[in-house]
Amino acid sequence: xxxxxxxxxxxxxxxxxxxxxxxxxxxxxxxxxxxxxxxxxxxxxxxxxxxxxxxxxxxxxxxxxxxxxxxxxxxxxxxxxxxxxxxxxxxxxxxxxxxxxxxxxxxxxxxxxxxxxxx
Amino acid sequence: xxxxxxxxxxxxxxxxxxxxxxxxxxxxxxxxxxxxxxxxxxxxxxxxxxxxxxxxxxxxxxxxxxxxxxxxxxxxxxxxxxxxxxxxxxxxxxxxxxxxxxxxxxxxxx
Numbered sequence: 001x002x003x004x005x006x007x008x009x010x011x012x013x014x015x016x017x018x019x020x021x022x023x024x025x026x027x028x029x030x031x032x033x034x035x036x037x038x039x040x041x042x043x044x045x046x047x048x049x050x051x052x053x054x055x056x057x058x059x060x061x062x063x064x065x066x067x068x069x070x071x072x073x074x075x076x077x078x079x080x081x082x083x084x085x086x087x088x089x090x091x092x093x094x095x096x097x098x099x100x101x102x103x104x105x106x107x108x109x110x111x112x113x114x115x116x117x118x119x
Numbered sequence: 120x121x122x123x124x125x126x127x128x129x130x131x132x133x134x135x136x137x138x139x140x141x142x143x144x145x146x147x148x149x150x151x152x153x154x155x156x157x158x159x160x161x162x163x164x165x166x167x168x169x170x171x172x173x174x175x176x177x178x179x180x181x182x183x184x185x186x187x188x189x190x191x192x193x194x195x196x197x198x199x200x201x202x203x204x205x206x207x208x209x210x211x212x213x214x215x216x217x218x219x220x221x222x223x224x225x226x227x228x229x
Contacts, residue, residue, distance in 0.1 A: 046121060047156070047164070047207050049218040062217050096163065105154040105169035105209075112163060
């Protein structure tokens, strides 16, 4: 059973780059058919899809974040990562990683990690 | 402003049946699968329904999903106190080429 765990700095300064990693356990990140996703939740708000990378390496990003987002996979470490550049206070949120096969939804999810953007 | 529209709140008493609606458009719900997630604050969201009306193993059959046109619904029967949570619908949006979520519905069990 796949399990996911987010890691990364909990505090990032404005204008810097937010970098988070999601470690996959219980299966290989190379397993066919999976999409590896990032989703965030601003304080007191709903869920927002950030983007994903497919098993074939194709990436899909939220249009509102596309110019600042990069999602990549490190197969040697069984991890995938999120980089969000030029952050502002509006990027303060709990960031979740999630996986799932196409059409099967986001399942499972990581526990989430709070990232605060502040000087 | 979320692409998918949900009522901000819903409530019911134990044993009751409640439904949560999710309204979208031809670019999302009408032509793509709908998903439902349950989220208790401080925990990882949980997939409740996929492909409009399918339940993952382990999800009780008290939870059911349906879709018609540009709208979808989540029904919870035999309401229990542990069902008190936030519920989100989601779908792929062809115009945005991305996943979209509803704004979430906070369910209170009275």
